[in-house]
Amino acid sequence: MTINLTEFDALTFDVYGTLIDWEPTIIAMFHSTADQYGVHLSDEEFLMEFDQARAALQRQRPALLYPDVLRSAYRQFCSKYKIQANDNECEVYANSVMLWPAFDDTLKSLAHLKKHFRIGLLSNIDNQSITYSERKLGIKADVIITAENVNAYKPDHAHFAASFKAFADLGIEKHRILHVGQSLRADVIPANQLGMSSVWINRPGRSLGSRPEDAIGAKPDLTFNSMHEFALYHQAHLAIA
DSSP: OOGGGOOOSEEOOOOBBBTTHHHHHHHHHHHHHHTTTTTTOOHHHHHHHHHHHHHHHHHHHHTSOOHHHHHHHHHHHHHHHTOOOOHHHHHHHTTTTOOBBOTTTHHHHHHHHHSSSEEEEEESSSSSHHHHHHHHTSSSSSSEEHHHHTTTTTTTHHHHHHHHHHHHHTTOGGGEEEEEOOOIIIHHHHHTTTTTTEEEOTTTOOOOOSSGGOOOTOOOSSSESSSHHHHHHHHHHHOOO
């Protein structure tokens, strides 16, 4: 599939995994704890453990704030592997969002795109945590929808529905919004279900949410390996418009 980017007035972005590189920090934190107890898991094995615990918590308690999700996932991991959960380590992990950096290509790419589009952030996060991350993006978003705002976690459609209303208030209709995300499960599939155009940022080495079992039915209109590639594609469209 292909689309003309000049037909859109707004871009909505998934944040964590697309713009913010969260995986290395939490992997390092878990290894630091697990290694002390002789628990040796690969990065992929740990991420699978984390994702299963996180997804279950988000389904069962959709109003649970994300730091509480992190805290509970940490305690579940420790319990499963008979690691004594240190309260201080739990709190550091629960509040680790403020430590997560932007990807190297995020700032420059967003700076370019912000000149041409309204920008929305749709994130499975709480309101306080998103403020830490927005500061690292180098732009001010026009619309921010969090899990705390809508009492739900993607792939639930609540984030998207709230963004449609927010952008309608800015004079932008749904068909003029393009959604961009790293997760096929949480971003591309719900966008497909809602009739939105979508872009998959398939970052090398960042497969969480985009494994084969997550990809069933996912049909992104465009696929790039980075935000840099996406921004270059838009620049090329401008040159021929």
